[in-house]
Amino acid sequence: MNIHEYQAKEILSSYGIPVPRGRVALTADQVERAAKEMGGRCVVKAQIYAGGRGKAGGVKLVHHPEQAQDLAKELFGRRLVTPQTGAEGLKVRRILVEEAVEISRELYLSITLDRATSRYCLIASAEGGVEIEEVASTAPEKIHVLDIDPFTGLRSYQARKTALALGLAGSVCEDCVELILNLYRCALEKDCFLVEINPLVVTKAGWLMAMDAKINFDDNAIFRHREYPDMLDYSQLDPLEISAGKYDLAYIKLNGNVGCMVNGAGLAMATLDVLQEFGAEPANFLDVGGGATREKVAEAFKIILQDSDVKGVFVNIFGGIMRCDVIAQGIIEAASEVHCTLPIVVRMDGSKVAEGKKLLQESGLNVQVGETLGDGAARIVGMLDKN
Numbered sequence: 001m002n003i004h005e006y007q008a009k010e011i012l013s014s015y016g017i018p019v020p021r022g023r024v025a026l027t028a029d030q031v032e033r034a035a036k037e038m039g040g041r042c043v044v045k046a047q048i049y050a051g052g053r054g055k056a057g058g059v060k061l062v063h064h065p066e067q068a069q070d071l072a073k074e075l076f077g078r079r080l081v082t083p084q085t086g087a088e089g090l091k092v093r094r095i096l097v098e099e100a101v102e103i104s105r106e107l108y109l110s111i112t113l114d115r116a117t118s119r120y121c122l123i124a125s126a127e128g129g130v131e132i133e134e135v136a137s138t139a140p141e142k143i144h145v146l147d148i149d150p151f152t153g154l155r156s157y158q159a160r161k162t163a164l165a166l167g168l169a170g171s172v173c174e175d176c177v178e179l180i181l182n183l184y185r186c187a188l189e190k191d192c193f194l195v196e197i198n199p200l201v202v203t204k205a206g207w208l209m210a211m212d213a214k215i216n217f218d219d220n221a222i223f224r225h226r227e228y229p230d231m232l233d234y235s236q237l238d239p240l241e242i243s244a245g246k247y248d249l250a251y252i253k254l255n256g257n258v259g260c261m262v263n264g265a266g267l268a269m270a271t272l273d274v275l276q277e278f279g280a281e282p283a284n285f286l287d288v289g290g291g292a293t294r295e296k297v298a299e300a301f302k303i304i305l306q307d308s309d310v311k312g313v314f315v316n317i318f319g320g321i322m323r324c325d326v327i328a329q330g331i332i333e334a335a336s337e338v339h340c341t342l343p344i345v346v347r348m349d350g351s352k353v354a355e356g357k358k359l360l361q362e363s364g365l366n367v368q369v370g371e372t373l374g375d376g377a378a379r380i381v382g383m384l385d386k387n
């Protein structure tokens, strides 16, 4: 789960990590007022659930409150497209106005979960800022990674080694040791999947400050933090993901044109692989889970059809707990309700499969029944080619 930069900075600040003075604004007038409060010269930062804003014009230094207001009017009116947003970009609904800070150095610091070791790791680089991806690919030796042992935790000698690797010395180095230890405490206590400061700056006056912050909470731990769901900014989420969430369905948007309805994560992965093998590109997949009802299947089907990239639907379901005739009824109900004429291929197996297939074949929909996973994939490719 993502949160905005300003929220991440509030959390970091509560762990004693210095952040610039700032205010969040919802209108251009508020941006102007906040800019006045900061003394006129300030940094205007679009708040979206993606990085790369600096290069896309979403982070700018301005010199007068009116200039801040004009920039805000322009930002509020559009979707910001960065390398991390996809072509559609994200709506700007909140703007952070911060005091301008004189920067002497930009560093990179983050703690994230390493899936390979199942541990937190500390990542640091002396070359932080907007080119960090470039540094990672062209000069990986400039990125320092430290595995954190969950039993001993992060020790101060390790934090000091990292601070030294960042080229820090004297009091700034000691400040950085404390900051790194606080960052680790934050990651642990807040159940972060990622907590990233980029850039972590050394100011001209010689202080450390988190100039940008990104926090991503581990979805599996949200139940331990009742306040997290209230922090979500729904304007930043895919509306279909929101409606899927309401029905407790897992919906993932992808780039192709075949909508996929499956049950179970393993079957979902296999379905995506086989579709690609047959030359089809999935537009999304929706996992209806184990014991879905007819209503749930119908909702899932409607969500898939609302994705305008979907030109055909592939359903691959094993009816173990779920009965195939119930699944068929859900599909027929949803497809008829929204007058779906798109090609549909249903491949199912398990209890009441004969009844399910019969219902589909007599439904009058543009539907074919696949015998095997491969046969089903070949059929949807064939039906799409004809269209």
Ligand code: GDP
Pocket (backbone or CB within 6 Å): 020, 043, 045, 050, 051, 052, 053, 054, 055, 059, 061, 098, 099, 100, 101, 102, 103, 106, 129, 130, 198, 199, 211, 212, 213
């Ligand atoms: P991102 O591009 O989405 O990661 O946005 P950042 O918040 O990291 O901002 C991009 C860049 O803007 C930073 O790397 C800094 O170089 C610059 N920047 C941000 N805030 C300030 C500031 O207060 N003063 C100055 N001089 N530069 C800033």
Ligand code: MN
Pocket (backbone or CB within 6 Å): 051, 052, 129, 130, 198, 199, 212
């Ligand atoms: Mn950044």
